Amino acid sequence: MEIEKLICDDCLIMRLRGELDHHQAEQVRAAADEALQDKGLQRLILNLGGLSFMDSAGIGVILGRYKQMQQRQGQMAICEIPRAVAKVLEISGIPRVIPFYKSEIEALRQTARGAAVKRRARQR
Amino acid sequence: MKSQSYMKLEIPSRSDNEAFARVVVAAFASRLDPTLDEISDIKTAVSEAVTNAIIHAYEDRVGLITITAYLEQNKLTVEIKDEGIGIEDLEMARQPLYTSKPELDRSGMGFTIMENFMDEVKVYSAPGKGTTVVLVKEIRSKKELPSS
Numbered sequence: 042m043e044i045e046k047l048i049c050d051d052c053l054i055m056r057l058r059g060e061l062d063h064h065q066a067e068q069v070r071a072a073a074d075e076a077l078q079d080k081g082l083q084r085l086i087l088n089l090g091g092l093s094f095m096d097s098a099g100i101g102v103i104l105g106r107y108k109q110m111q112q113r114q115g116q117m118a119i120c121e122i123p124r125a126v127a128k129v130l131e132i133s134g135i136p137r138v139i140p141f142y143k144s145e146i147e148a149l150r151q152t153a154r155g156a157a158v159k160r161r162a163r164q165r
Numbered sequence: 166m167k168s169q170s171y172m173k174l175e176i177p178s179r180s181d182n183e184a185f186a187r188v189v190v191a192a193f194a195s196r197l198d199p200t201l202d203e204i205s206d207i208k209t210a211v212s213e214a215v216t217n218a219i220i221h222a223y224e225d226r227v228g229l230i231t232i233t234a235y236l237e238q239n240k241l242t243v244e245i246k247d248e249g250i251g252i253e254d255l256e257m258a259r260q261p262l263y264t265s266k267p268e269l270d271r272s273g274m275g276f277t278i279m280e281n282f283m284d285e286v287k288v289y290s291a292p293g294k295g296t297t298v299v300l301v302k303e304i305r306s307k308k309e310l311p312s313s
Binding site for chain 2: 060062063064066070094095096097098100101102104105124125128129132133
């Protein structure tokens, strides 16, 4: 499993490559935990484009990170979903809570917009 | 032997064997010339059953997982057997989102995925003795094994 981490403003982007199963899940969780120690990060985008396999362990990792982002009142998005992974995501119900985007750039743009709305709401 | 085409694999219940187990079963099933989606379904379901054996059946120890697979006409049957702690309440274990280990970031979707990805899922379990999960999938797409 390869994990590439990028930070863009207040957004952490994680690009996952390989097979996300129970064996690899811990690595993803640890990588996210390490990066998210920076409390200034308010957005998390998971780019699944490089995944060739994912089972329910991946669902657990995604929902775990979602809870983490919710706790800091941040946002999360998923992008570039490969066909091999789409069915598992669909069954999990994740699309009802986390938005999916075709590309990383679209996810970045849309979450930035959401963050601005949230900031305005807080100021009022 | 019940079937003319079968395989048997024994592995220790270590998580680094999850990928190996699902790839072996997928390679065996490829004799039926399944589609990529069917292969993906089989790999995912096998991965769920094997992971359950590693996390739940054997918890903190390493035990034996036996995987047997059969091909009959266009039907694949996979049995994943452990000799671990067994499942007390099968009905509860199969409920979507139920997990006995929420602290591990487990989603509780394992059986739900097996049921969605395969045509049939049977679970036999005796507390203290072990669990056997039987997964059946008909390969709809293409060829059947020769009948003689």
